[in-house]
Amino acid sequence: MLQIYNTLSRSKQVFKPIVPGKVKMYVCGMTVYDFCHIGHARVMIVFDMVVRWLRASGYEVQYVRNITDIDDKIINRAVENGEPISALTNRFIAAMHADSDALGLMHPDQEPRATDYIQQMQGMIGKLIEHELAYQVDDGDVNFAVRLLPRYGQLSGKSLDELNAGERVAIIGGKRDPLDFVLWKSAKPEEPADTRWASPWGVGRPGWHIECSAMSCDLLGDHFDIHGGGADLQFPHHENEIAQSEGALYGQQRKEDDAPFVNYWMHNGHIRVNEEKMSKSLGNFFLIRDVLKSFDAEVIRFFMLKAHYRSPINYSDAQLEEARSGLVRLYTALAHAPSQVMTLDPQNPWAQRFAQAMNDDFNTPEAIAVLFELASEVNRAQGDNKQQLAGVLKSLGGILNFLQRDPTQFLQSDIKDEGGLSATQIEEQISQRVAAKQAKDFAQADLIRKTLLEQGVVLEDKPGGVTEWRRA
Template structure:
């Protein structure tokens, strides 16, 4: 029986959907203001595997993955690039879809955009205000009154006292309490006209503005899937405050519980830090998969190296979705070598095209691993057992099982001959890049910054060249910030 670790209860329990045979699953998707990086890839692939296994297990899955297409970051990108909000979001939605397709991520059942649900958001805000959980502040914002919701902190395990001790609030804030968060943001004169909605168009008396980030998922999940959800998922940084605030909004407005099971994948780590845009320690999906791609790439679609694309998927899948995962070139090289060995088996032993025989030992081990909180690392181990058997016995049946089970993870579906003919960058020649961890790279970047400050530009250029030779590309940004990526 399938068991899932529930972030809310902090325990692994048997999965029982609200409606027998059907699963209502909601995943917080992308904010479309920039290209997706490999940390996003981990979330997309991890939950793609979840929905695939639920279907294999006989469930009809109604899977929603939303798109945030109005947000402060999107507004900043539109202003900086002199484009409309619509132009920015359409480009990065197309880019995200290209990335997901390259990684073999299947389309969700529904992919709603936040701007399509503004009316539903305003309805929830009005209900919260009627319930005494929201108020209109002097600056025109509508805020959620956190202390009015008794269960606040139950997902993240943070108490109001803990939050109060670490609170920071800007001078002049119109919030009644520093812990309160915004539901509706009043329009500001300097913001573009296409970032404003008129609540009167939806029958509400609030001023011109736009929704806060958290309210959108409460509106979309309830509109498309109802309440409670069977599964609500997301990346590791969404547990607090985003998911905590979603719970407060949905349960504060409608009672009951928002979701029976909360799932969060682990972070992709670069050294001691999580891969993130804010730290500049990221590699975009297209930089990993395309022949040439940069942070200023003006293409939404791009030509993919299929061998590397599947390697990145395999790199993600071979680790359990909840565990922190280390990103260094050496790990990618190892993943490529491991995936190559599985394809070599399929090239050496032509698989027959049998359906999966779930009575065979390796198939049973695969299923037991996947039923244990989607333990893909155990499932991949079963694939290597099958490869070993196929190589040892030249069994076409074992090779067939290998290919069919691999397909359940989105792996091993390329023609082996074509797979090996495609190029890849992640081979032993990348050893120099693998030797530099994030701390070492950052130390060299700091030394280069100091050299530039001292006007020793020859030294600064030499450090850049040394890093480039080790597979590290630098991207200097306004304000003295330098971002880096592994080439």
């Protein structure tokens, strides 16, 4: 029975979908004004894993992840570049898709762009004004009146006074309260023409928070199962989504028996670099495409899922090397036992332990520990039992998007060894070693083995004079 840690309740809860057998899930996606970094990769990989497990568990999943293609950062970058907004966003949407494909991830079922939902956003803002939860100020902006919604703060777990105490935004242009946030931004004369839309409140563009409320409600309905995103979005973005969505639907007072906007809120932990949160503002971020030049995509996925999705993780080359070593152990077990993906018997003890881990709030570290134990059993087993266990290992690994390649191809991959020995050079060294052994020059054969090992290449002599190799 699947349990999910719900940020809203601050506890693990048994997962009960609104419609039996079906799951509707929305995840906050990228703001497309630059290339995606490794923090974006974590969001992509975590919720790719969630969808894979839900589907492996028999659920029919509708997975929606939005694209923010209008916002201040996008406008500023387009102006700096002297290009239309659409040219900038289309370029970086294509780059995001290329990064996702390179990481070996599924595409969401739907990927709405904010600029295609302006009408729905305006409709939601209109409802909030009708419920007297929104007002227009002197500068033309339309703001949400936070203090008129008593339940505001439920996701962050803070009262309005606590939130207000930490707020440093000045009250300007008729804004009633520092906590009030913008729903519709009035256009400024200097802003490009392609950043503004007509509305009942004047020409302008949507605020960031209203975008996700409008897109998720339009595609998934006013009440859906799971909403995900990075921990940094918990407040204010997701808090504001709840306020807008429930305010538009129910007004200032939601009754006890009224369905909430979302049943389960999931947030993945930050990526840290040298124990600091990774961010563009700190300049300590790494682009996905740059990391992929040095590390295999499967290694990156394995690195991300070795940690629990809610835990912060520290990024470094050493951590990625450790992840690669772990995958080498698993692939080495498969290399010694040819196997095929198989239909798993739910009663299989390895499958049961794996499922128990995944059903405990998607506990991938424990699930991966099961894979390592199973790999050890594969190494010890003989004959048909060895191949059967290897098939179970490959099948369970496949649920997490691991271990589906030819083991030799992975073990001989040289993606991280820029400037190191190529496969051709290694094969030449092995040929020289074979010749040395045939000439009974065992000292030279041992020296070649030692030299290769020092360069990160492990040789394994097999019956019949065959030598296999892998990178350490």
